[in-house]
Amino acid sequence: METMVLEPETLKYWNLIKDASFKVKDTLISLLWKSMFDEQIVSATKPLTDEQRLKEITEIRKHREKELWAKMPVIKPEDIKISPWVENIVKDVPKIPEDTDYDKVKLDYLMEKYG
Numbered sequence: 001m002e003t004m005v006l007e008p009e010t011l012k013y014w015n016l017i018k019d020a021s022f023k024v025k026d027t028l029i030s031l032l033w034k035s036m037f038d039e040q041i042v043s044a045t046k047p048l049t050d051e052q053r054l055k056e057i058t059e060i061r062k063h064r065e066k067e068l069w070a071k072m073p074v075i076k077p078e079d080i081k082i083s084p085w086v087e088n089i090v091k092d093v094p095k096i097p098e099d100t101d102y103d104k105v106k107l108d109y110l111m112e113k114y115g
Helices: 008-017 022-036 039-044 050-071 084-090 102-114
Strands: none
């Protein structure tokens, strides 16, 4: 036995034809059957090639990514604050000077450790 679940968008159409006579339903089915072989419908339902499908998926992904980034709040550096418990942990650690050359520090460490 087959079960059919109506989607909300199709429910209004079903309500229009559910009480129609057999003749009306038969006519609608015949029109739909004939229209299946209409050139526009056949071309619209023609399966996509792998290249077309990949292009379509890529476009959808780019569009969704753009929507996602549009919804993201913009965080500015002045909005970022260090929580008090983190400040408590690092209160005794001296600050690193602004002009520190991190590449040189890394190289010195590696030379000291591995020679």
